[in-house]
Amino acid sequence: MKIAFFSSQPYDITFFNKCNKDFGFDLDYFDMALDEQSVNLVTSEFDVICVFVNDKVDAGVIEVLSERGVKYIALRCAGFNNVDLEVAHKKGIRVCRVPAYSPEAVAEHTLAMLFTLNRKIHKAYNRVREQNYSLNGLLGTNIYKKTVGVIGTGNIGAVFCRMMKALGTEVLAYDLYPNEQLKAEGIRYVDLDTIFSQSDIISLHCPLTPETLHLINDDSIVKMKSGVMLINTSRGKLIDTNAVIQGLREKKIGALGIDVYEQEEKVFFRDLSETILEDERLQLLTSFPNVLVTAHQAFFTDEALTQIAFVTLDNLKQLDATNEIIGRNAEL
Template identity: 75%
Template sequence: MKVSFFSTQPYDIKFFNECNEKFNFDLEYFEPNLDEHTVNIIEEGTDAICVFVNDKLNEGVIKKLKKRGIKYIALRNAGFNNVDLEAAKKYEIKVCRVPAYSPQAVAEHTLAMLLTLNRKTHKAYNRVREQNFSLNGLLGTNIYTKTVGVIGTGNIGRVFCKTIKALGTNVIAYDLYPNEELKKEGFQYVTLEELLKQSDIISLHCPLTPETHHLINKQTISLMKNGVYLINTSRGGLINTLDIIDGLKSKKIGALGIDVYEQEDKLFFRDLSETIIKDDKIQLLLSFPNVLVTAHQAFFTEEALTQIALVTLDNLRQLSNSNSIDNKAAELV
């Protein structure tokens, strides 16, 4: 099988090449994101493409993939909001994903962002390097006994609930489909409105769907406690950026940690240090002293990357052998 990769970074090449020793596929790597223009670089004889979160697979792209003989679209991530599944079904292209790779990786990064924002360790690090040992401006609060609201309790949200509970917090959760395991362990599910009103800290762990798009907006922010901490390691589109900026200005939002961003496809996974960034919203967010932005790195651990590569390649192996995957959660079309 010949597989063309898009949005490729050096670490993708390293981990996929290592794991490919078990499969012996013909792997070809392209750095650009996949869109209606870059789809034309796919060579004849390619059986599958492997894509990531910022690749755009609308009907136009999928139609061109079909013309080029592509049989399989493999997502090396869990979310699939960037893929027109109806179009894939129409053109009879199988679509698979990695439904769970290392929920611990994302949950741990969420905790790291929360603790960094609260205790301001990133600022303390820079100060001490400049021989400034003052504590002024570094005051935090105890996470212990705080109420943490977790929106979305799938694989990652479930792990984060247990992780943050270990710090002695009061965890409440909201999900359209409550996790029975968490309920048995005593975790409390509440309505979204109750969660927004009660939480000192809110962490987002839900997929991006038409229903969850801009879940955090002017109205939902107005329900939150003054000074609430908000962390998003899920999808950028869950937050209305302009509304969250207003919430920061009014001090309704006490601190914001985001590993994802609405317009991240134009920014993340590349070095723009010598570039003038024209996105005024991200520039404004970066100007706030109580905002922490990381560039979609929550998944970025050795364990997660190994699992992503293994599952992705095995999904393609199963599809090529039997046109189906044992783990039905991995098979989208």
């Protein structure tokens, strides 16, 4: 089986090549994202394309893949909002993903962002490097006994709920499908309005769907506590960037941590240090002292990358051998 990887980074090549020793697939790597132009790199010799979060797998791209005889689209991530599943199914192309690679990795990064913003570690780090040892402007609060709202309690959200519960916070959760085990552990499920109005900290862990697009917007921000901390390590388009910028200006949002961004496909996973950033909204966000931006690195641990490579290749092995994937919710 021959696989074309798009949006390939050096670490993808390292981990997939290492894992592939046990599978023996033929792997080709392209560093560009998949879109209507780069899809022409897919020739009839490829059985599979393997894509990541910012690759564009829409109807037009799938039409070309179908013409070239591609049998499988393998997502090396959990989210699949960038794939037109309906068209893929119509064309007979099977789609699989990695539903749970390391929920701890993303939850831990969320926690790191929370602590960094609250205790202003990023500002303190820069000050000390400049031999400024003043504490003025670095005042934080205790996380203990705060109210934390978690939107989305799938694999990652559930881990984050338990982390926050262990820190002595009151955890409120929202999900269309409540986790009964979390309920038994003292996590209280409420509606979104309650999350918005009662939470000191709100963390997003839900998928991007038509219903969750711009879940955080002008209307939802108005309902929030003044000074709320908002963290998003899920999908960038859950947040209306313009609304959040206004919320920061009005001090309604006291701190913002984002590992994902609405227009990240034009910026993230690239070294732009020698260029002028054209995205004015991202440039503005990074100018706020109470905003922390990381470039979609929440998943980026050794354990997660190892699991992503194994599950991706194992999904394809099972599909090719048995026409189904057994034991995990991986096929779409």
